Amino acid sequence: NAGVTQTPKFQVLKTGQSMTLQCAQDMNHEYMSWYRQDPGMGLRLIHYSVGAGITDQGEVPNGYNVSRSTTEDFPLRLLSAAPSQTSVYFCASSYGRASDTQYFGPGTRLTVL
Amino acid sequence: EDKVVQSPLSLVVHEGDTVTLNCSYEVTNFRSLLWYKQEKKAPTFLFMLTSSGIEKKSGRLSSILDKKELFSILNITATQTGDSAVYLCAVEAAGSNYKLTFGKGTLLTVNP
Numbered sequence: 001n002a003g004v005t006q007t008p009k010f011q012v013l014k015t016g017q018s019m020t021l022q023c024a025q026d027m028n029h030e031y032m033s034w035y036r037q038d039p040g041m042g043l044r045l046i047h048y049s050v051g052a053g054i055t056d057q058g059e060v061p062n063g064y065n066v067s068r069s070t071t072e073d074f075p076l077r078l079l080s081a082a083p084s085q086t087s088v089y090f091c092a093s094s095y096g097r098a099s100d101t102q103y104f105g106p107g108t109r110l111t112v113l
Numbered sequence: 114e115d116k117v118v119q120s121p122l123s124l125v126v127h128e129g130d131t132v133t134l135n136c137s138y139e140v141t142n143f144r145s146l147l148w149y150k151q152e153k154k155a156p157t158f159l160f161m162l163t164s165s166g167i168e169k170k171s172g173r174l175s176s177i178l179d180k181k182e183l184f185s186i187l188n189i190t191a192t193q194t195g196d197s198a199v200y201l202c203a204v205e206a207a208g209s210n211y212k213l214t215f216g217k218g219t220l221l222t223v224n225p
Contacts, residue, residue: 042119043215059212101158
């Protein structure tokens with residue numbers, strides 16, 4: 001199993017550009033989530049999904065969109081990048097709920113200029 | 114709003130020392146508390162503590178949950194340089210099955 005994969009590993013954007021961060025898991029997990037991590041801030045939940053076709057907002061959803069058309073994939077879209085979105089983004093998955101053992105992807109370091 | 118506060122924010126010790134990391138929380142309808150270790154990359158799961166499991170131990174790491182006083186501690190005995198990491202605490206509220214609230218983490222540095 002590859003576990004949770006994320007692409008790209010690094011990305012630099014200009015203000016106003018859009019992009020999609022990819023996340024995929026091959027463990028047949030129902031629950032997937034996106035977090036951002038800023039220095040000294042821990043992890044903050046952006047969006048999550050409890051199964052294909054079902055998504056919901058987390059703590060900091062503004063400026064981000066998600067969709068879940070398959071169990072495996074959970075992409076995160078930045079609609080119009082802003083410097084405040086400079087962060088490290090982690091995707092995670094677990095069997096059924098957030099407190100089940102979550103497997104994290106390696107992260108995407110995003111810089112918005 | 115759920116709140117998780119970790120202390121200290123950073124800690125430097127020597128190999129062989131014992132450390133105690135703290136996590137206090139305010140959450141409506143507490144369900145579980147989780148500890149993660151984050152080295153240079155993604156967090157990895159350490160423990161989950163619930164009402165029915167208030168003490169966990171794995172090797173040199175152990176954790177307890179005090180539901181009355183609303184805190185948890187993570188103990189690491191005989192620390193090694195490989196224990197250097199950020200330790201994250203997160204809580205889950207009942208009825209919010211799909212959301213974890215994380216603390217800011219404790220950066221532990223173990224010097225040889």
